[in-house]
Amino acid sequence: MSHLPILPVLIPFLTAGLLLATHGMGTGFKRAVSSISVVALVVVSLLLLIESGDGSIRAYRLGDWPAPFGIVLVTDRLAAIMVTLTAMLAAAALLTALSGTDTEGRHFHVFFHLQIAGLNGAFLTGDLFNLFVFFEILLLASYALLAHGGGVTRTRAGLAYVVLNLAGSALFLIALGLTYGTLGTLNMADLARVLPMVAFGDQALVRTTLALLVAVFVLKAALLPLGFWLPHVYTAATLPVAVLFVIMTKVGIYALLRVSTIGFVTAPFTADLLQPWLAWLAIGTIALGSIGALAAARLSVVVANIVMISSGTLLLGVAAGGVNAYAAMLYYLVNTTVVTAGLFLLADRVSRQRGAVADFFEKGPRMAGILATGGAYLILAVAASGVPPLSGFLGKIMVMQSLQETSTAVGAWAAMLLSGFVVALVLARAASRFFWEPGLPDEEASTPEPVRQISSNTGSTDAALSGMIACAIVIVLGAAPISDYMRATADQLARPAGYVEAILGDSPAIRRERRP
Amino acid sequence: MEFLVSAAIGLLTASGLYLILRPTTFSVVLGLTLLSYAVNALIFFGGRLGASAPPLILPGTDGHADPLPQALVLTAIVIGFGMTAYLVALALKAKGESGNDHVDAGEER
Known part of the structure; x- marks a missing residue:
């Protein structure tokens, strides 16, 4: 049995432990360890992506306990894509942090790696309770990362975010308790096996239980009535944290996609659980994000609202279901993650160069590297808004085409x-x-060059920005192979029997006592 | 017995929800604590109510208690406890920074 599937969880965990144990060491040491770990993570996730490319679904049994009883990690194409995306974002976020943000508070690197461990674990696990545990790991790390840097705004945003997510966790546990109470299992593959056998009298309770589970996932994905936390949190966080948080809404979408493709479709009484309310709420989310973007007074708030719009778009794909919709939404997911992360980086670059007016839409000083910044802005804006020829356009077209029969x-x-x-x-x-229309406001015109200079140590942030732009261009140039991979992924998702078989074996004969 | 247990869980949940919606962080913390009690009880009783069923299969006993909810509830308690501790620390920080206990720290009342 190859040990590759555990590495994306193990590497960041060990790194976090090492960094915690050696926290008396200098900043240079911490940065070196952190960077090496992220590089290793990128390599491992690419290996995972290649290995899963052959269409196999591998179950990694921890402690070699057989599947429904022990904990399994599952690697298929979808998990590999998400882990790779996380590793890419982690690399960008770390580069950004290296320009000095990591020293604004204590233990930045520790929490950073714990967050990655939680994210990767959530993408790889094949067990609902384990999903809960990894959710909590990533949430606890994200609470600490959000507070990183200090200040009243962050504390205020953090308090609301923590309370909301604690309530969400309680809901998750209620759903899990009821799931185990009614179905007697929390393993996703076993869930798919057991669902069609639920007695008629229990079906209403099981349906309610799964609906609670969906509610938890759409809270993370920031769907309409549960999404108001997003703009506050994303704009309050420091830059590297905001970049890493872009993947957080995708965790909710991933979990919903996973549970609905494996579990819900296998039984007639749960197959229509997401219909038709999810599509309408997703449309509402897009509308809310658009209004928020129109009303925003600064670029970073606009970007946070774009995250919300993309969440709504992705959930439209989940709601529609089917190979086409899944393939399209996965392509769009990669695109929007890269582009919004790039836009957060760009908003920071703009606000660094404009000094006091920051990224507010106000008249400010002329920027120093205006051509480079403007060029980056043009590329990312085109990719974000869905204007041809960049990836946003392709992604949106694919999603729209896949929706035309719903x-x-x-x-x-x-x-x-x-x-x-x-x-x-x-x-x-x-x-x-x-x-x-650059130009100094009158009162600042007297002081020459007040805010123009870019501080010398922001090179790595710019490298992260260039990296994200390069990724955005690669996504459109390599659209054919990438969308082929996504289509194969969607095929895999549309055949849950393969997933169940890979984890439980051909003919699972699991002896289970009758529950009263 | 079933009615008593489910009524207790319902009452805890309702009280917890009411307190979470209060405007001071102190009541919110209390509310989340009550909610997590309710949740823990719910998971625990997911293994069914019963008396004097041993947690292990021993010779001479028929039937045993479901061990999994016990393991799950242990994890849930630990995580819930850690989260509450963090929330209390954050609430204290917010109070220190903004001078009041309002959930929208620093907001005028």
């Missing part, structure tokens, strides 16, 4: 087109403020 197609198309228009409008309006 009952909510008209609403979904209108929401996606209008939100694309709004994002383009807002970003263009911002660009005209930032790049076309």
Whole structure:
């Protein structure tokens, strides 16, 4: 049995432990350990991506306990994609942190790696309770990372975020308790096996239980009535944390996708659990994000709202179901993660160069490297708003095509087109403020060069920005192979029998006592 | 017995939810604590109610208590406890920084 699947969880955990044990060492040592770990993570996740590319689903049994009783990690194409995406974002976030943010508070690197361990664990686990545990690991790390840097804004955003997520965790546990109480298992593959056998009298309770589970996932994904936390949290966080948090909403979407493709579809009474309310709420989320983007007074708030819009778009894909929708939404997921992370980096670059006015849409000083910043802005804005020729356009077209036969197609198309228009409008309006009408406000004109210089140690942040832009371009140039991989992933998702068989074996004969 | 247990869980949940919606962080912390009690009880009783069933299969006994909810509830208690501790620390920090106990730290009342 290859030990590759455990490494994306183990590497960050060990790194966090090592960094905690050696926290008296200098900043240089911590940065070196942290960087080596992230590089190793990127390598491991790429290996995982290649290994899963052959279409096999591998179950890694911890302690070699057989599947429904022991804990399993499962690597398939979807898990490999998510782990790779996390590793890429982690690399960008770490580069950003190296320019000095990591020394603004204690233990940044420890929490950073714990967060990655939690994320990777959530993507790899094949067990619902284990999913809960990894959720808590990533949440606890994210609470600490959000508070990193200090200040009243962060504490205030942190308090609301922590309380909301604690309530969410309670809901998750209620769902898990009821799931175990009714179905007698928490293993996802076993869940798929047991669901069609539920007695008629228990079906309503099981349906309610799974609906509670869905509620928890859409809270993480920031779906409409549960999504108001997102803009506050993302804009309050320090830059590397905001970049890493971009993947957090995707955890909710991933979990929903996983549970709905493996579990819900296997039994007639749960197959329509997400219909049709999820699509409408996703449309509402897109609308809310668009309104938020229009109303925002600064670029980073706009970007947070773009995260929300993309969450809604991705959930439209989950709601629609089917190979086409899954393939399209996975392509869009990779694109939007990279682009929004890039936009957060860009918003920071803009605010660094404009000093006091930061990234607010106000008249500010002329930026120093205006061509480079403007060029980066153009690429990312085009990719984010879905204007041809970049990846946002391709992703959105694919999602829209896959939705055309659903009952909510008209609403979904209108929401996606209008939100694309709004994002383009807002970003263009911002660009005209930032790049076309520079000039110092009167009171600052007397002090020469007050805020123009870029501090010398921000090179690594710019490297992260360039990396994200390069990724965005790779996604569009390599659209054919990437979308092929996504289609194969969607195929795999649409055949849950393969997943169940890979984990439980051909003919699982699991003896289980009758529950009263 | 079933009615008593489910009523107790329901009452704890309702009280917890009421307290979470209060505007001071102290009541929110209390509310989350009550909620986690309710949740822990729910998981624990997911293994079914019963008296004097041993947790291990011993010779001469028929039937045994389900050990899994016991393991799950242990994990849930530990995690819930850690989270509450962090929340209390954060609430104290917010109070120190903004001078009041309002959930929207620093907001005018």
